Amino acid sequence: MADSAPVSTYPGQYCPLAKAAEMLGDRWTLLIVRDLLTGAHRFSEIARGLPGISPTLLAQRLRTLERHGIVERRRTGDARPEYWLTVVGQDLTPAVLGLGSWAARHFGHEPSPDEMSSSVLILWIERFLRAELLPSGREVARFDFTAPRRESRWLLIDRGEATACDEDPGRAPSLLVTTDLRTLHNVFAGRVSMRAALRDGSLRLDGEPEMVRAFPRWFGVSPFAEDTRVALRRGA
């Protein structure tokens, strides 16, 4: 008696685009794919890059992606579970880049304060830096934000690997980056060059000379930075 017909999101149309929208259109889903594409694999890592998502919801989204064959949950021994894109999921790369590029080209305005967080930004810096140019020893870089809130974030460097950190790791930093959130975000997004930010003093580097010299080299920009730059040139 009960009509248990599974109501599809878009009834009456089997179209590949509708299928894609159905699988990726839920809130957060596309950003989860983005984070998996850029190197986040553990539950807490993904959650950290998505301020505002609840554990329940993230778990549910991951399960749905797994059911669709886009994500694979790996559990090796009693190690922590990891989430990896399947071949199908990896094949989303061009489409995801296309969407982001489109937005960067046309909606690359400066973010408002509530659209940025130092915690997420430091995570992105970790994800996109050029690891092969990182100092080889153990180092700590501290980022002191002067605005919109005075707060600090850290990047722990150890044998060519970097880890973003929201809490003081205790060790004395060998590099100090003093700036405001807007500036560092603009540099990351490709809206302002590191060189220009250093020149006008909106970004300042202090600490061991070797670290100061290396930072602009290993600091990486967003994958959409070039799109943003092109859009700015055209707009100006």
Add this chain to the structure above:
Amino acid sequence: MADSAPVSTYPGQYCPLAKAAEMLGDRWTLLIVRDLLTGAHRFSEIARGLPGISPTLLAQRLRTLERHGIVERRRTGDARPEYWLTVVGQDLTPAVLGLGSWAARHFGHEPSPDEMSSSVLILWIERFLRAELLPSGREVARFDFTAPRRESRWLLIDRGEATACDEDPGRAPSLLVTTDLRTLHNVFAGRVSMRAALRDGSLRLDGEPEMVRAFPRWFGVSPFAEDTRVALRRGA
């Protein structure tokens, strides 16, 4: 006193992909863009291709797209309003094709009956047919579906233009296409060739010889048909 801060969908992250997801992620939005890309411009035309959407919701989505500068509402004189993609909206083409292509390559299974509707299919046939190969006179093609429901749809042809129609237009058809919904959908989607469907009898053509001969030529397939074909070849 009231905290009227506009809560953004993805707080704390200004990322082009998040921006794109925010603007296009709502249910129906991507399909509205798809329909505008493929030639629907009037309110009722768009609504017809989206079974299940309410007028209220479609109006709201169009307004939001307009606010974002993706869609432009045109009102010429006292003619009916039309909706057109702006340059920004048109620039979504590669990303939209990329998403659909991805889905076609990996999720090109045969649709279940509730994922198809003869009314939407006939609309798509109208949108993707090769108008330059259409008969030049006034003709009526009737599509008789034998399954899953016995029903008919019409395609009115007039001076190189075709109009899909759910009701009997009254004029006698000069072409009769007899098939089931699954078969015609498979042909449209690229899963089965018109030739094969004609050969095994799952699709039959009757009527004026000239019309019968021309139909397979002006019948167009989905933009994702090639992706589906490639996926099938690989899977088989």
Add this chain to the structure above:
DNA sequence: CAGTATCCTCGAGGATACTG
């Protein structure tokens, strides 16, 4: 850390009728 369980709210959107 990697989630699950529970409760509860609120707003998206469905249904329907109506209007220029």
Add this chain to the structure above:
DNA sequence: CAGTATCCTCGAGGATACTG
């Protein structure tokens, strides 16, 4: 045709606390 107005439902997902 191209929407708007109104009402109402229901389920997505937020908040919180808890568990292996």
